[in-house]
Each structure stands twice: as C-alpha cells, then as structure tokens.
Amino acid sequence: MVRIISDDFNQLKEYINNYSLTSVCKDPLYLSQLSRLHKRYFALLTFVAELEADDFAFAVTTYELDEPSKLKLTNYTKEAISDLGNALFNWIHGAYKGSR
DSSP states (O other), rough: HHHHHHHHHHHHHHHHOOOOOOTTGGGHHHHHHHHHHHHHHHHHHHHHHHHHHHHTTHHHHHHHHOHHHHHHHHHHHHHHHHHHHHHHHHHHOOOOOOGG
16 A cells, blocks of 8 residues: 555656646637736735725724724635635636636
C-alpha cells in the first residue's frame, strides 16, 4: 500500500510540475470572458476596499448599526468577496462552470 501511495504522489507531483494554462490564454473567447470577469471582480474589490477605508461608516449611519452588527457585516462582506475570488480562480482553471 505504501508503494501505491508513493507512486500516486509522484504522479501528482509530475502533474503539478507540468500544469500550464498557456493554451487557454490563446483562446479569444476565454480571454474575452476572463476580461469581463476580471473587470467586475476588480471593481468589487475596489468598492470593498473603499468601504473598509471608511470603516463601513455608511452602514453605521444608514442602517444605524451597532458595533457588533457592523463587525458581522464587515466579516460577511469579506467572506463573500473571498468566495467570489475562489470562484474566479476555479473558473480560470476550468473547475467551476457556475462562476460565469
């Protein structure tokens, strides 16, 4: 069993060593979709960075949030942005079709 696991691990290392996305970067449709996704994600990151720089003050004043609620909103927002980033990363690798 140890030898089988070791052989499989060596195959995994070889796969990772040979992994490349070069071919997809030549596909105009892929690049067009990637460009659209990147623009939207970049805009979202910028928007959230501005909210963070302002310490989510809009939420405090607009919705009269107390500190624990503001912290929840901040954490949920960051987690959602992280999830979207992971979806983009998976889409880039062809592993998440639903991220379109």
